[in-house]
Every structure is written in C-alpha cells, then in structure tokens.
Amino acid sequence: MELRAIITGSKPVKILPSATASDALMSMMENKTDYLLIDRTAPNDAYGIITRWDLVAEAIACGRELANTPVLDLARKPLVVMNNLDLDIRWVARKMRNEGVSRIAVFDKDVFLGFVSDVDILRASVSKTRTKKGAEQ
Amino acid sequence: MTSTPLVLKDVVKTWELHSVGPEETVHAAMQEMLQKNCYTLLVPRKDKHDAYGIITKKDIVSKVIAEGKEPKKVKVREVMSKPLVILTDLTLDLRWVAKAMANSGVSTIAVFDKGDFYGYVTEACILEGVYNSLRRAKLEQGTEFVSC
Numbered sequence: 001m002e003l004r005a006i007i008t009g010s011k012p013v014k015i016l017p018s019a020t021a022s023d024a025l026m027s028m029m030e031n032k033t034d035y036l037l038i039d040r041t042a043p044n045d046a047y048g049i050i051t052r053w054d055l056v057a058e059a060i061a062c063g064r065e066l067a068n069t070p071v072l073d074l075a076r077k078p079l080v081v082m083n084n085l086d087l088d089i090r091w092v093a094r095k096m097r098n099e100g101v102s103r104i105a106v107f108d109k110d111v112f113l114g115f116v117s118d119v120d121i122l123r124a125s126v127s128k129t130r131t132k133k134g135a136e137q
Numbered sequence: 138m139t140s141t142p143l144v145l146k147d148v149v150k151t152w153e154l155h156s157v158g159p160e161e162t163v164h165a166a167m168q169e170m171l172q173k174n175c176y177t178l179l180v181p182r183k184d185k186h187d188a189y190g191i192i193t194k195k196d197i198v199s200k201v202i203a204e205g206k207e208p209k210k211v212k213v214r215e216v217m218s219k220p221l222v223i224l225t226d227l228t229l230d231l232r233w234v235a236k237a238m239a240n241s242g243v244s245t246i247a248v249f250d251k252g253d254f255y256g257y258v259t260e261a262c263i264l265e266g267v268y269n270s271l272r273r274a275k276l277e278q279g280t281e282f283v284s285c
Contacts, residue, residue, distance in 0.1 A: 022271060029268045034261070053244065056260040060267060061235035093203035102195070118198045119176065125202055126167050 003092055004085040006124040007106055009114045012037040017048070021059050021074060022066035024050050035103060035115075038075050048077030049103065079105040082116075093121050143231040145224060148266035149248050151256040154179040157192065159214035163201050166192055166213050177245045177259070180217050188220035191245060221247045227255070235263055 015024055015036045024036055038048035050071055058074040059066055080099045082092065085108060095104060102118045156179040157166045170176050180190035192213055200216040201208055222241045224234065227250055238246060238260065248255045 025264060025268055025271070028264070052260045052264055056235045056263050057239035060232060060263060061239040063232050066267065066271070090202060090205045093198045097199035097203045102198075118194050121198055121202055122167050122176075122194055123171060125208060126164070126171060 001089050001124050001128045002085065003082060003087045003089060003106065003116065006089060006092075006116055006120045007085075007113050008116075008120060012115060014039045015050070015071060017041055017072055019071045020067055021055060021064070021069040021071055024071050024074075025055060025066060028052065028055075038071060038077065046078035047105070048072065048075040049079055049105075050075040051103070053102075076101070081105045081107055083107045083109070089121055089124055092116060093118075096121075143266050143270055144227070145229045145231065145234050145248065145258065146227040148231065148234075148262040149227070149256040149258050150262055153254075154191075154257060156181050157213055159190065159212065159217070161213050162209050163197055163211045163213060163216060164208040167197060167208060170194060180213060180219070189247070190214070190217040190219035191221055191247075192217040193245065195244075218243070223247045223249055224258070225249045231263060231266060234258060238263075 013027060013031045013033050013036050015027055015038055017038050017040070019027075027036060028034065035049055035051040038050060040047050054074045054076070055066075058064075059069050080095070080101050080103075082095065082104050083106070085106070092104065096102060096118060103115045105115055106113045154177060155169060155173050155175055157169055159180050166178055169178060176194040178192050180192060182189050190213075196216045196218065197208070200206075201211050222237070222243050222245075224237060224246055225248070227248070234246070238244065245257055245259045247257050
C-alpha cells in the first residue's frame, strides 16, 4: 500500500509561535488532539510541531514552568516531511523510526495534504492483510 | 502551578489494560488495538517468576512494518518490551514521573503499590493532571477561565 492511500487530510489545529507551553496544553486538551501545528511567521519561515511527548519530556520532566516556557523551545521545527506519494508504507514507517517521530507531514509539490500518523500505518496494514485474504478467498 | 504539588497518585489510571498473549501474532495485536482504540497492550506472564511485557503501536511500526516483516508471521513476544518500566512510590512528584518516562523513552509506566499492580500512567494522564491543576488555579484566582 502506498503513502497516497493513507492520507486522511484532517486539518491540524494551529498555534501561534509566540504562544507558551501552557497555551499549547490548553489548546490540545480543548481540541482533544495530541499535537499542534506551529504556524510560520513569514512565507520563508518553517512550520513546526509540538506533541504531547514534547510537553512531558522537555518541559514537565525538566521542571520548567509551563506559563513561562515558549512553545518554540519545545517544538520540533522544521517538520519531518515526505513528498513521494507512491512510496510504500514500509518506508514511511522506516522514516518515522529513523527520525524518532510519530507524525510526518505530507506534501504534494507545494500543497500540504496532511499528517500521516503511526495509527494510520497500523490501520492501513490491517486493511491490507484483510484485502489480501479476501482476494485469496 | 498550584501550591500543592501534583503526585503520581493524582494522575494514575487504575483500570486494567487490555492484554494480548505472547504467542499471538502482531496482526491480532493490531486488530485488538484498533478495535479497542487503545494502543498499548499488556502481555501477561506465564507464572509468578516471569515478568509482564508490553506492546505498543511504536513497537509494531518500528520493528515490524518498517522492517518489511509480515504482521501475521511475527509473534508478539518477538517485538514486545519486557520487563515493564515501573514506579512504586505513589507520592512521587509528577515532575519525576515525567522524567522517568523521558529517561526510559517509554510512554506508559506501570504503577505498583506494595507489590500489587495498582494501575498505569501515560503521557496523556500527566498532561490531563497538569491541565486540571492549571484550570483549578485559574478558577481559584476568581478569573474566568478563558480558552486560548
């Protein structure tokens, strides 16, 4: 199965780069999401991402005050991106492992198509096996 | 944050995790995860001398799919983490719970109280605890809670 088939196209919740870690936590909980896209300030700036793991491992574990910690200190910027939509999901999984992330941004040329997560890969892998079984029967 | 520090006991989840047998296939574990919408499964022990194991979505993505292995041909015991990362002090400050997670690179820690399984704590539990304490602090100050 290819990368193209597993893109869900869901719109990520955005947060301003000037926000603090406590703003990010509030926004994650209120929007019931585990990651936020950090908007760019200029057209030549990069997008960033902040996840639950960043808040736990980089801020709370280090005893930092969330209200005084800029979100950019914890974020991953620039994003890990992929642009070959015909790539097998095996290589998407390998990229996640190599980069140590659970979410990859997918672009088709300049167009942002959405994020692919580790759960999307599991779901695709299960449905691939099901389709193969159906075809055999 | 609040004046009384948050401790492990405030955020630990006491219900049990879903489980999957060590001899089951990774495909069965994936189906269980997707059906139950729970991406961490406990692997029970054989006897009291054995250790518990755990299998997460990350184990499956990085050790099975990324390696191009067939999930139906790989057993849970080949990719699970064993033994569990555990904490036993329920009065531990939340900061050190987060630090234990960061140090061992896991997102779920089992919690034991006096030798018995008490529950588990995940990164989501920690954030929920901090979020609730921030909300409480704002309400106590008398300011209306404004979303960001």
